[in-house]
Amino acid sequence: MKLAFQRGLLSARVSASVMGLGLVLAAGQTLALTPAGTDINNRATVTYEDAIGNSYSAQSNESTVTVAEVYFATLEEDGEKFGAPGETVYFPHTLKNTGNAQDTYTLGAVDDDTPADSYTVYRDENGNGVPDAGESPVTSVTLNADESVELIVAVPVPASKVAGDEINATLTAETPNGVVDDLTSANGRDTLEGTNNDRVTVTTDAVLQLSKSAVVTGNTITYTLQVKNNGGRAAENVDIFDPIPANATFAEIVSVNGLLASSGDQWLNSTGDLANLPHGYSNPGDGDLADVTEPPGEDLNGNGATGETVKGINFRDALMGVNTTVTVVYKVSFSGTLPSGTTIRNTFAAEGDLDGDGNTDDPSTSNTTTTTIQPIYAVDATDTGDGDDDDGLNDVALQNQASSGATVAFANIVANNGNGSDVFDLTIDNDAGESYDDINGIGVVPPGAQAFPAGTLFTFWNETNNTQLTDTNGNGVPDTGTLASGAVRRITVRAKLPAGLSPQGPFVATMLATSFGDNTISDDKLEVLNEIIAPAVDLANSHSADLIDGNTDADAFNAAAPTDFRSVAVGGVATFPLFVANNSGNPQSFTLGANLPEGWSVVFREVGIDTDDGSGGPADGIVDNTANEDNVVTATPNLPAGAVYHYEAEVQVSATVSEALSNFTGTVTSSGLNGVDANGDSDGDYPVRFTVATPDGSISDQKLDAVDVIANRNVSVTPDGSGQVQPGGNIDYNHVIANSGNTTEDLAITGENSLAGDGWSSNTQLFVNGTGWVELSNLATGPVSLRKPNGEFITVEVDNSGADTVVTLEPGQRLDVQVTVFAPSNAPAGTVDTYTLTAGNANVSDTGTDTTEVVIGQVRLDKQAAIDTACDCAGGTWPAIDDAGFAAVQSNPVAPGECVVWQLTATNEGATPANEVVITDEQTEFTSNLVANEAVIASGGTAPADTSSLPVVEWAIGTLVPGNSATAQFCVEVN
Template structure:
């Protein structure tokens, strides 16, 4: 019997471990093997200030399951033996702990007599007979759940007397935990009469289900006593997983003669034999006599049935019994050794994919796939994607069936996997595709793959199809939005929908309305041109178009417009003095840089010394603490005289930052490549604008209508906090009288920088709760737990979600799930500092969540729960 509770709580978890040493059985392993890494990662979804649903994941915490020793030894035997003889007891030792171990073998005996010696021998094929005459003292290393067959031999001294009895206790001691032992007791009685010893063997001890052909069971019997044994009765109940082969029985006393199966009374030359007559589904043989020193065999065949689970189990374990008359009395029935047919594991997996009808540009697509373990053993399946026709920039992730808990690696190979799936079981996973914002059309497909961890040559794949990515839309109109507004619908229109009038040298303000018809928030670049196709962006000589928002800020992008919302933009069109009378066709365009969605609106502008500089646009960006960002601006001479040549006028550039620690520097894109590079100089004076290719500057300063591209490089301090905002103001100022006109007001542009890490952050910690009382034994930490986490123990988790952004988030859902090899522990129920908590039933598996309607900036919510490591 075993001294550990592991002997009664087992399950198959590693059915493809090869036989080690002389061990004969595949493992029936404790549920959480030693060294198993229990990995867990939380996730949260929320709606940000733009009503965009976002997902964030936590750090991963891991716990390593500790080894616990346990051993069982079976089965007790009772035999008779002659004085001076040798008695053999076959036993099976099983490592019922959760890690590799070795076991020392020892025996104590006494009673009416003491054995002259006790010896142990390996019995790899389980036939009850030593494999050789080399004694052993240890099993050698056994994997968790692995069995070891051996024989204990007791040598009877010549001084023993008939009727005396001996009690022998065989003990197996764990090498990993010497205090852990298992033992079995055998009873031996001395007799002067006949002594029958019977063993049995199976010709092939492992293979598939069903077996390839029939298997032969052979019972061997020997009379080592002093008198003739009569009425030797051999019986064997055919195990449930085997089927008797009719007409297969043979007896050594009659050679190749077939023994009849269906008659329980026909003498066949010294033997009466039947199957399924004396007892249902049982072989019964009565051998008339066995003389002293005589021996023989009885054999018959069975087939192994189909559909059996992998491993060693009762359905394929056969134990015979024998009784006889020893010349003085009938010896009660004793059992032979048990022979075991081990069903080898076979990995078979199938997988089904999914089809999703549509998704928006830049959206998220969830495909629910079902993976079915069609093999005969518990298996874990690695997950990957194969061929994909999705647009470049699409990323793929795997989630549990709840769609919010990321799938992690459970078997230690670095690949996300399903965790253990029992034979015949199925598990749903979610294949998530995160679409790029600039792709549309379809259909698109990706093939997901599940690969057996037990046999990596076995895998299954399934196609997942997205029928279409729906294109985002935008509508550009005058003075209003929706049907009836001038320019409603796709443009450009054949005829101008609105005409503005302006005096020579004056400015006309045209009201534009940009409506976002897409399903997600987006921003749109603004352009003006006399070319309806915008193959070139051209304006009449001396004309300028400056876009402004309601506050008057100059911009070239609408900024974020929520789905279904619109924003008014003002286009200030300035014509030079002396401009010709007549109408000029002018086109405006709003286009998304992410999705490519755009619309063109057809307007018209019907027409002396002016000084003016324009500095556009105003920009916004995000950067990390200690990071930098580069803003691009265009400085344009919108007047009709040259400026800042150092003679007619002078001009300077300046930059200021509103937040402490932020710094900004101005560069000129001298080579006009649109990228800040080593050849672009730092600039503070407009007279430095000479010699470059930007606007073909051949003289210092800016000629009328000419522009210079400027870069403002802004750096955040390393200690900047998330949500910190800095406004960089770029200014271009003219001085002096030029052409009789005084200097205009300085042109300015602003760049708004926001420091972010993530608007909502998740941080996960864990602590050991070895006694499963719901109270953490240690402080919570993200550090891996590498000791003390034994099967049956618990782990406590804390997940903290913090809004580090400057605005409240809504519809926050913090999600986690019970990891593989664990169940939910409800000793102390799951709780949260805010929101509504849902959890599985105690002892169940699944998703745990807390749902919070609103989380203010700087606020946090903590989800707490515990799991129990499978015992």
């Protein structure tokens, strides 16, 4: 066992400023966007009393808004540099997708004075602020939500330019889906969104070009600072200063190139100049570091403050000639206890006398580097010590023998010994163990080892050897999937042997697990097979001579002719007897499996083991199995050669009727097998394929049985409803008619009022796609697209040729139904009508009832929603009560960061006052920042909102006289 370990804690890139969505967040906050397409549903309640103190409550309709897919991005920042004639000046920028969906941005850069002149835009892969070899020009980039990219605009300065000339270039980033926010538009020169301005001022003085890169190794960051004089004259007394970044400490100077002590160049510190440059100078104390004052407005050490005096390194180049370069490489270190995700930002600066007037000119700053704490990467791969490999964890997964053409299964363990989640790529080298690197001396390549036979195919599977491991990290190599820190995954290495070969073993291959986070971190182990023999297995429903002779396939698989069948009800259990014969010539264990219809499951129970030749029938030679009989099993024991294992398969039929039809005519997804008529009753039965295989899959057999699901007719009408209505008024009830059985049903839909003779009536409707609610008798005969309760539509057959409307529903189909009950104007208070909605036929039916009581004082509550894109309600500006933007179901989506104004209107539709009226609502999921307005009573007066029990909000309206209404509004921001 080799334990590989490396403290790879950091990743480095060029920094982008923390960006937030303008309407939603202040800079630095984290944006959590509600997923696009989310429905935000809300319902309110009104309670009241009648004149004699009876209490009532009523719910509003459900009002809905849907969250939109939003696109936002940010671009920063304006740049300003000096440039010499003939020089190319590079400007770094950051583009970030701050929306909630992937987006593509078109990039370009043009000369502001001559738009026909375009400039090259590069993708800065290593974040050093200048294009490097291999970094290609880009004209567009595609970014996922919250992803950013570093860009470089290369602006060449024509040799014909003279001192004082200016070149203004504009970088553009555009998307057809939205606006790219220019983060520097408020304070920079460029005020247009989606653009950054870069300005080059031509000079013949010295021009300092600064570039910085960061490379992370373990808990050490190596910074490379480069200062080049691209100008037309030498720069004098150039100070190069870099503060030690926050969360880090100075480690050592690695190298200094371009400075010479003999030329007067110096290392500066807080107490004075050192006589010699510090080549090899390491680990100085804080007192040896220079006191560096950041330029105004600059945060060089990344601690969030600007213009501070901080500790850092400081070099002085007494005379930096034209086209000369100074490079400083130094290291900082940080504690390994820093939280993952901690950022270390750093920018360096340089200043000097650039024009020879004896005065120090304004400093120039480099690009900013950002390093982020990442996990430690470490992996341990070993054997399990299970099965034949029973000699402990020794890096050797051992199988004693396998049949020619078989698949050998080697059990392995991969452990993530790092401090963060990681994925481990898995590879095999069929090399007789030559590449095995046993650094701990615990693994031994067996004597005489040779590679597995040519044609052996190695693959990786899960612990139970039934699901192949795939590539989850996109590099084309199978892997373990993501393992958390400290997690262990057992995997299986399959070696599919070529048929017809039996060379002398042992056979050895080397398995390697490599960290995806750091591909220099890996560990290896050995897969060893001692012997190859010839294989066979047979599976049948009964014990017979054919089963054990090794030459005849008992109960041979035939996709159109199941061997056995069972008839069971929906949710029932079908039990099949099964026998496995080990005809491989050596002890072998077989995994038991089944390909079942969706929603079905199976349990295998052990019966016993027959170790005889079968001449005496199924009971002959059965091993005493008292202790194990009826145990749930997933595999056979390690069966001796010639043994027969007897077990039963208890197939649990799904209780979901759409997964257990009485007439199955489709295809079983898990097996690709079509429905069959196993018992000749003219309806389709479900095929069930049983399988046995060695753990590595090399030896296997299959057989086919079937299940005939007994018809279960079941129709439901739900829910029952109740409500109040005033004399002469009406009320709506919603129902769902569902075919909950496993048979197709032609359902007659009828409705009847218990007080129809006293003037009560009703209207029963289905929702037709593109039309709306349609009364039953007005539905067209033929296929009609009707709405389901979830808002989707299904096409069903409607027959309106007879006295009743008949609708054909397939198993599992549901219909949205609306019933409107009308009360006569002379109905006395307290009268109760019961409307009965029936759906059924001669074989099956169900009813739902709506109970309606006449009240003299009736309050209805209506709920609607409007979208406030600017969230003006938070500032006190509310939409008018009669605003046309309100709707029960909003057709326009709402974007994260926008607001929803919910409007609740309680109306007394009765003939007497309603007392103690209270409107109650609650802030919904996916929203925040509730602001409530006072309720307005139509006849005059207001009622304050009570938000003391958030998320509940209430308005105590008091008394509403007949015909009067009260309207309340509250506003929430969509997350």
